Amino acid sequence: MSKTIHINVVENILGANDQLAESNEGLLQQSGTLGLNIMASPGAGKTSFIMKTISLLRDQYRIAVIEGDTSAATIDADKVSSLGLPAVQINTGGDCHLDANMVRNGLAKLNLKDLDLVLVENVGNLVCPAAFKLGTHRNILIASVPEGDDKPYKYPAMYSSVDILILNKIDLLPYIPFNMDYFIDGVRILNPNLVTFPVSCLHGTGLEAWNDWVVQELKEYRKG
Amino acid sequence: MHELAVTESILSIARTQAEKYPAARVTAIHLVLGSLSSLVDDSITFYWEIINRDTPCEGATLVFHRLPAKLVCMDCMTEYEVEAGITACPACSSVKVKILSGNEFRVDSIEITED
Numbered sequence: 546m547s548k549t550i551h552i553n554v555v556e557n558i559l560g561a562n563d564q565l566a567e568s569n570e571g572l573l574q575q576s577g578t579l580g581l582n583i584m585a586s587p588g589a590g591k592t593s594f595i596m597k598t599i600s601l602l603r604d605q606y607r608i609a610v611i612e613g614d615t616s617a618a619t620i621d622a623d624k625v626s627s628l629g630l631p632a633v634q635i636n637t638g639g640d641c642h643l644d645a646n647m648v649r650n651g652l653a654k655l656n657l658k659d660l661d662l663v664l665v666e667n668v669g670n671l672v673c674p675a676a677f678k679l680g681t682h683r684n685i686l687i688a689s690v691p692e693g694d695d696k697p698y699k700y701p702a703m704y705s706s707v708d709i710l711i712l713n714k715i716d717l718l719p720y721i722p723f724n725m726d727y728f729i730d731g732v733r734i735l736n737p738n739l740v741t742f743p744v745s746c747l748h749g750t751g752l753e754a755w756n757d758w759v760v761q762e763l764k765e766y767r768k769g
Numbered sequence: 770m771h772e773l774a775v776t777e778s779i780l781s782i783a784r785t786q787a788e789k790y791p792a793a794r795v796t797a798i799h800l801v802l803g804s805l806s807s808l809v810d811d812s813i814t815f816y817w818e819i820i821n822r823d824t825p826c827e828g829a830t831l832v833f834h835r836l837p838a839k840l841v842c843m844d845c846m847t848e849y850e851v852e853a854g855i856t857a858c859p860a861c862s863s864v865k866v867k868i869l870s871g872n873e874f875r876v877d878s879i880e881i882t883e884d
Contacts, residue, residue, distance in 0.1 A: 549796065552786055552879045558778045558800070559874065642771055672807055673771035676874075701855050702807050705868060734855055734864040737843065 562677055565645035569652060569680025576657040579766050580665060580681030582643075584703065586696075587669030589689040590713040592621045593746040595664050599628060601756045606661035606763070611635060611651040613643040613668045621666060631655055642673035645680055661763065671700040675707075682766065689713040694724045697731030705735040709742070711755065716745040772808060775874075776816040780826060782876045787825040790881050795829040797880040804838045804852055805871035838871025 557563065573580045585591045599608055609631040612622040617636050625632035633651045637643065648665060655663065665681055667674040686707040688696055691714060697704040704710075710732065718725075732739055740758070744751035779798065787795050802808055810833045821827045837850040842858035843865040849858070851871075857864045 547882050547884045549880055549882045550790070550793070552881065554782065554786060554876045554878055556782050557875050558775055558782070561778060561781065640771070640774065642774075644774065676771060676806075677774075698854070702805055702872070705805075730864050734857070734866055735868070737865060737867070 559676065559678075562645045565649055566678035566680035569645055569649055570682070571680075572649075572652055572657065573663065573680065573682070576660065577767050578657050578660045578663055579763050580663045580679070580683075582665045582667060582674075582679050582681040582684045583687065584667045584671075584674045584684065584707070585669060585687035585689070586671045586692060589669070589687045589692065590746050591666050591669065591687055592624060594687055594711060594713060594744075595666060596624060596628070597746050597749070597752055598664065598755070598759070599625070599630060601752060602662065602759060603628075603630070605760070607659055608662045608664065609633070609655050609660050611648060611655075611663060611665045613637055613647065613666055615639055615641070615668055631660075637668060641668055641670050642677050643667050643679060644677045648679045648681075662759070671696070671703045675700075675703040683708045683762065685709040685711065687711045687713050688728075690715060690717045690721055690723050694728035695731070697728065697735055701735055704732060704739075707736065707739065709758070710736075710739050712741060712743045713746055715743045715750065716748050772812040773816050775808060776813050776820060779813070779817070779831070779876060780820055780824065783826050783829070783879055784824060786879050787881060790883065793825070793881040793883040795826040795879055796882045797830045797832055798826070799832045799834060799877045799879070801834045801836060801873050801875050801877045803836050803871040803873035805855075805868070806874045808874070834877065836870070836873055839869040840866045840871075841869055842866050 610625045611633045613635050615637050619634050622632040622634035633654045635647045635651050684707040742755045783795050837852050841848045842863050844863040845861045847860040
């Protein structure tokens with residue numbers, strides 16, 4: 546006679562990832578390094594934004610970048626290296642997101658005690674990266690005007706899980722149908738207190754406010 | 770889109786439980802998914818049937834329990850449920866709403882059978 550047993554488990558499916566993320570956070574904390582997870586759809590301007598951020602902050606802070614890519618192409622990591630900063634390329638092997646284990650391997654290649662800021666460039670995707678904690682301190686989403694004003698409505702998990710929203714390519718607003726009120730309503734419904742910076746990485750517009758936010762955030766983080 | 774990684778985690782959780790009952794096989798796994806968790810049941814099942822081969826979970830059925838998302842209106846404090854996406858408050862049409870739940874994503878229980 547066969548016997549069926551019912552076992553209650555109640556375990557988060559991504560619990561193992563969450564635990565690794567916590568240990569990453571601990572590693573960063575030990576050295577007082579702030580980690581920022583930068584997410585966006587492909588083409589929103591993640592790499593341009595990172596390059597601009599580096600040029601604004603490199604005189605004040607020691608910065609490194611972890612680049613997540615689905616392929617072995619090192620285009621983005623090469624751009625960062627060309628500025629003379631440490632860059633680690635993570636090839637996700639086709640996976641649509643970075644996870645905590647990949648970031649752990651990336652962090653292991655960096656000398657964290659010599660770093661103030663680690664920028665993690667996630668894989669270009671508005672769905673999957675939202676589900677995987679990395680252990681970074683703040684999640685940043687870069688939206689861009691050409692993507693359209695309906696994105697908050699279409700990607701609620703992403704828009705509701707981030708701490709900072711960068712709206713890039715605002716220099717294109719006169720040329721592209723983009724209803725700012727509709728976009729902002731969509732953001733508010735998901736994330737009422739989301740701090741938003743409208744910027745143009747191409748022209749450097751709006752980046753001072755972002756720069757001030759990073760400076761303030763690092764101060765508060767180190768105050769603990 | 771990240772269903773393979775998710776399905777691998779489900780297998781790992783189920784195998785850990787199954788190890789406590791070496792003579793048994795896993796026959797069903799009950800999953801709870803909130804309606805905001807953006808995962809596709811068919812896709813998880815597709816990967817499941819491939820990766821469970823030669824494990825104690827081979828042939829086990831995945832049972833999906835979908836939970837509606839719960840929201841609360843910050844203007845009139847009405848609580849309401851949505852099956853998909855997020856909508857304005859049905860009572861006062863305000864868009865100032867807070868998500869109370871809907872991102873659940875867990876293995877709730879496992880059924881194992883000893884022959």
